[in-house]
Amino acid sequence: MPHDKKLIQKLTEKARIIRRDAVEMIRAGELGWIGGSFSQADIIAALMFHHMKHNPKNPELADRDRLIVSKAHCCETVYGALGEAGYFSKELYQSYGQMGGTLQAHTERIVPGVEYSGGSLGQGLSFALGEALAARIDAPGDSSGRPVPRYRVFCIVGDGESNEGQIWEAVMAAVHYKVDNLVAILDHNKFQSSGTIEERMNMMPWMDKWRAFGWDTVEIDGHDFEAILTALEKADKVKGKPHIIIAHTVKCKGVPAFEHKNLHFCKISDEMYAEAMKALK
């Protein structure tokens, strides 16, 4: 059943705001990861402003759902979502990437609402696995005796970072322990740092690999809120295995002039800033 139009409108608006705020951060820090930050923005908006149980007034809420962004260099839209949700004042955006600033150039747990300090690729899914296992310890069982985890863990994994072997160690272990409160979302934006996925390390097709390990799989357009929400809700229903949502995304999605380009790590010039603000106004 399609989702409420107002909900989709709200999420579209939140995604626009967090992209716009990310541009402001990158301007303040004078550098940033606009491409990967924008490709994941709609997924983050759907999680943070609808699907996840969390409380910006109480970041340590005991049984909150967790968001682990494994590709932690793409921090600007994470900070943008947290600021928009009310975890901290948007004034902090001006401290992005600066000496003594709270908003470091890769996500860090010192920031209210950030669950994972990343920067070393390929590790976030293992961390998410640990968090997901913790949710099952001493958890009450359902009628069949299966533990009902106290919370869910969502992990955004990059296609480029999937070159790292540790991703596949976590993939293997999550199936072995039937961790069904773990939802990985592959931000498949088709680029890694120095070139396209196809040129640098072609691991496609993704679906076959995750399915072969035994994950519950679905492949979607990662900028279609209807598809994102449907996939997340399906993950809640499938028991006994972890879930992967392979999200086809566009690097730098949201500013048409930048899309499909490998704007991975860059400054935003005055011209680019004007272009971005026009698209995100």
Added chain:
Amino acid sequence: MKRKYVLEPLGEMKAMYQAYHEEMVAMARENSQIVLLYGDFPRGAAGELLQKEHPDRIYDVGIAEANLITTAAGLAGGGYLPFTHCHSIFAVGRAYNQIRQNVAFDRLNVKIVLCNSGMLWPFMGGSHQIIEEIAAIRVIPNMVLVSPGDPVATKKITRAIAEHVGPAALRLSNPAVPTVYRDDFPFTLGKAVTLTDGTDATIISTGMMLSDSLAAAEALAKAGIKVRLLDMHTLKPIDEEAIIKAARETGAIVTVEDSSIIGGLGGAVTEVVAEKSPVPVKRVGIKDRFGQSGTLPELKEEYELSARHIAQAVRETVKRK
């Protein structure tokens, strides 16, 4: 020679991993936050207990050390107290960045048990005998690094690192070692234990070298050289006060470790002595070479780690005063 806290004669031979589990059985019952994680490694008594009574508090991730360490970090993020178990060479060697980034960086409450630690792992050869761990771990901010000298110290240290909130790594040697300490010896994390006192020189020992260091001190006493013996069971934070006091009061220091002297205990002590109270130092330990197969006595002889070698190092260092 007057000895403090020391059994006379020395007690039962026991592997540190066994002593660790004897304590962990009690701790796992007392503390429901404790979770044991393994990288295809023997369960031990505490693991067997949890497997039976709390299967949701024991996990084996297979031969995948990177995932082992980061999964433990996630469990700590979820509020639990994970202890990881695998060979030290693979924890430190293959999951170094995970220890640094996922555990130490955020001061997550993960305890990394470095099993079969150090150079003195008989038979296994150079691929498995780790010489780098003291240097590699102590350079990481926020880490606590401990290295017990006998089974009694192993138990006390296991409990102490569980009570310490923050990351810690625990070196456990492979061979059975004699029980040196009486059960009631006072143990404080970060405070070296003085086993014998003297004014001619100080032996600073860490880990399983304790009984050989004690034997060296006794042999030297018979020859009229009175040695202070410190058990530096906590390598980080190192007990600077005890080192400076030893330098000032005895004027010569010999460090003893089953690890590389480059950056190891020898390096750590030398850093303190050179800056705070320069005196002659000699470092007994692995001298920039890899290990090899051999029995424990053969390895101690080849790598100059026996009581005889320690005593000789003291004699040479006393002459340089």
